[in-house]
Amino acid sequence: MTSFDTTPWPRTVLSMGLLVSLDPPALRRLLKAGLRRGLPPEDLDDLLRSDWQIEPDSPDATALIHALQERGWLLWHQETQRWKTHFG
């Protein structure tokens, strides 16, 4: 059982319109952090600790990243070695 509920998050492609409407605020912050140049793994770890109060190697963190990856909202870019928010 995770400390957050991903079931209300829609299973549709991400748009900025959707990103603005998402809750909780920590989810918007995470996806916003994946914009610009993307999010290095260590910054994602920091964000998980500070914003989600979960350890990066915990089952909760795995579940969260999995929920975002399977929706195609946050993807790992091999070339830049960063997590990037993905639209459309």
Place this chain on the structure above:
Amino acid sequence: MTKILCVHSFRGGTGKSNLSANLATALAMTGRRVAVVDTDLASPGVHVLFQFTPGPDDATLNDHLQGSAPIEACCHEVTPDEVKRKGGHIFLLPASMDSDRIARLLREGYSVEALNDAIFEIAELKDLDAVIVDTHPGINEETLLTTAISDCLVMVMRPDSQDYLGTAVALEVAQRLEVPNARLVVNKLPRHFDAEQVRNRVQQSYGIPLGAVLPLSDELLDLASGGLALLEVGDHPWSKGVEALAQQLIDDIL
């Protein structure tokens, strides 16, 4: 690191492009490297202020977002001589003025992710201090993106009831996106308006710092977007107000 300044307004006709171009000039006059990105792809115009007209062989932002042109090919140096003498550089990423290209863009759209990547790629390639994004008015996918990625949102409004309401909506969105900094610019203040009263009203209404209150200017109307006020009428209160705003951004953001 490059700072992204998003110059936005809820409604059209606020003088956003004029402010973007002159703000870029004011920053470049301090020796900085600045790019202006025209993301008003449906009704581009900021290139006119730099007296730059994309020729048939000049790539525009459309060629990158809807084609295969590298972003560097869409970036044109437009630094006026006065700015060059101060050691600054201004680069312009214009949008296409070709009606077929505009129609295609409206018909097919483009990925805002490509716009995000383009802004940061050109920032790195040109070693920029600042990118000024001149947006399309209102709220749509690209204005939401540019708001989200900005280090500072510069909201431009006229002292007009519709602008007061619309600006509140845009700032509410910016708040949801947790934009780290915002400045409000009241532009085109008629001569008979009490600037102090307007200043107080906007500060009370929005609770964000006021960047500038800029007068409606006959001299600017005479220029008719044919040049940069900062260079043509540098002593005018409008130009001085833009310079003060640039200094404020240098001190607080850049």
